[in-house]
Amino acid sequence: MTLAKEELSSQALRRMSAGLDFGDWTIKEKIALSCNILAAEGHSETLAGQITVRQDDGTFLTTPLARGFDELDADDIIRIDDQLQVLEGRGVPNPAIRFHLWVYRQRPDVNCIIHTHPPFVSTLSMTGQPLEVAHMDATPFHDDCAFLAEWPGLPIADDEGEIISNALGSKRSILLVNHGFLAATASVEETLYLSVLIERAARNQLQAMAAYGTLKRLDPALAKESHDFLLSSSIVRASFAMFARRVLRQRQRA
Numbered sequence: 554m555t556l557a558k559e560e561l562s563s564q565a566l567r568r569m570s571a572g573l574d575f576g577d578w579t580i581k582e583k584i585a586l587s588c589n590i591l592a593a594e595g596h597s598e599t600l601a602g603q604i605t606v607r608q609d610d611g612t613f614l615t616t617p618l619a620r621g622f623d624e625l626d627a628d629d630i631i632r633i634d635d636q637l638q639v640l641e642g643r644g645v646p647n648p649a650i651r652f653h654l655w656v657y658r659q660r661p662d663v664n665c666i667i668h669t670h671p672p673f674v675s676t677l678s679m680t681g682q683p684l685e686v687a688h689m690d691a692t693p694f695h696d697d698c699a700f701l702a703e704w705p706g707l708p709i710a711d712d713e714g715e716i717i718s719n720a721l722g723s724k725r726s727i728l729l730v731n732h733g734f735l736a737a738t739a740s741v742e743e744t745l746y747l748s749v750l751i752e753r754a755a756r757n758q759l760q761a762m763a764a765y766g767t768l769k770r771l772d773p774a775l776a777k778e779s780h781d782f783l784l785s786s787s788i789v790r791a792s793f794a795m796f797a798r799r800v801l802r803q804r805q806r807a
Contacts, residue, residue, distance in 0.1 A: 558778075562782055566782075566785055566787055569785075569787035569788070569791065573787060573790075573791045573794075574791075574794055575790040575791060575793075575794050576790075576793070576794040576797055576798075578797070579627065580606060580614065580741065581614065581627040581628075581630040582627045583741040583742070583793075584604060584606060584614060584615075584616070584627070584630050584741060585625050585626045585627045585629065585630065586796075586797045586800065586801075587604055587667070587741055587744075587745040587748075588604060588616060588622035588623075588625045589622065589623060589625065589800040589804070590745060590749065590796045590797065590799075590800050591604075591622050591667070591669060591671075591745070591748060591749075592621065592622035592623035593623070593799070593800050593803065594671065594749055594752060595671055595672055595752070596622065596669040596670075596671040596748070596752065597621055597622035597623060597669070598670075598672075599670070600618065600619060600647070601649075601669065601670045601733070602622065602647075602667075602668060602669035602670060602733075603615060603616070603646075603647045603649055603650050603653065603666075603667070603668050603669075604616060604665070604666070604667045604668075604744075605650055605653045605657075605665070605666050606664060606665045606741060607657055607663070607664045607665070608632070611634075611635065612632050612633065612634055612635075612640060613632070613633050613634075613635070613650075613653075613657075614630050614631070614632055614633075615630070615631060615633060615646050615647070615650060616629060616630060616631070616646075616647075617629060617631055617642070617643065617644025617645060617646065618644065618645050618646060618647045618648075619644075620644065629642070629644075630642060631643070631644055631646065633646050633650075635654055637650060637651065648709045649668070649707075649708050649709050651708070651709055651710070651711070651714055652668075652708040652709075652713050652714035652717050652718070653666045653668070653714075654714065655711070655714030655715055655717065655718040656714075656717070656718045656721060656735070656737050658718075659718045659719075660718075660721075660723075660737060662739055663737045663738065663739065664738075664739050664740060664741075665737070665738060665739070665740060665741045665743075665744040665745075666735065666736070666737045666744065667735070667736045667744050667745065667748045668733060668734070668735045668736075669733055669734070669748065670732070670733035671733070671734075671752040671755075672752075673752050673753075673755040673756035673759055674728065674733055674734045674751060674752050674755045675732075675733055676755070676759060677728065677755040677758060677759055678728060678729060678730050678731055678732055678733060678734075679730075679731060681702065681730055683698070683700040683728055684698050684700070684728050684751065684754060684755060684758065685758055685768050685770060686770060686771055686776050687757075687758065687761065687768040687769055687770050687771060688754070688757055688771075689771075689779055690750065690753065690754065690757070691750070691754040691757070691758075692771065692776045692779035692780045692783060693725075693746075693747060693750055693780055693783045693784050694726060694747075694750070694751065694754060694780075695771070695773070695776040695777055695779070695780040696724075696773075696776075696777065696780070697724050697725050697726065697780065698724060698725070698726045698727065698728060698751070699720055699721050699722055699724045699726070699727035699728070700720070700727065700728050700730075701716070701717060701720040701727060701728070701729045701730055701732075702730050703730060704729070704730055704731035704732055705717070717729070717735065721735065721737060725737060725738050725743075725747060726747050726751060728751075734748070734751050736748045736751065740789075741793075742789050742790050742792075742793035743784070743789045745793055745796070746789050746792050746793055749792075749796065
């Protein structure tokens with residue numbers, strides 16, 4: 554008997570939900586692991602880049618400025634209020650976190666934001682072209698990656714926060730021209746997952762453009778089908794756990 558793709562997809566997701574190792578980390582450990590993963594993926598070349606996580610009490614967890622993503626662990630995470638005042642921990646937050654706050658105010662569904670300037674996203678942002686969905690691995694961004702076509706300036710004031718949050722709208726990510734990207738979702742795992750994928754999607758797009766000049770875009774209906782599957786909870790959590798185990802192994806070897 555031949556089963557429909559929808560039934561096979563549902564079966565696969567049920568098996569993954571019951572049989573995969575998703576890890577068991579505290580929220581601070583997830584933040585530190587996310588930073589370590591981003592560093593391993595080339596996202597942490599300078600002080601630029603932030604991760605924030607909204608807490609139930611209206612405070613936010615983040616990392617202290619001037620600590621490399623590769624050197625952070627859970628004990629380094631600080632708690633701040635919506636005025637960027639430190640409530641727990643040592644250090645000061647990155648002042649650019651101010652524009653995260655605008656996103657949180659407009660998006661009650663968002664609990665974690667990551668913003669970095671990785672090499673390929675930064676290069677694509679310099680072309681003035683949006684991220685294109687021309688490969689299966691890029692389908693998590695199908696109709697889900699906004700595009701800000703003009704750089705509003707250094708994002709440490711309220712004007713830039715308003716512009717970026719409005720441009721993001723209801724989408725999970727945004728490519729920022731002459732700048733980098735932002736991912737904003739309900740969980741640390743999903744935000745980190747998209748942050749890894751967008752850099753790889755930008756790399757593939759630039760390489761394809763250099764090799765041929767034009768891209769063969771995916772059929773929108775098929776791209777949506779893949780988008781929904783690759784953003785399922787099991788895929789997202791299993792991917793985060795795989796990335797985390799990888800950096801933990803690297804740390805053990807060091």
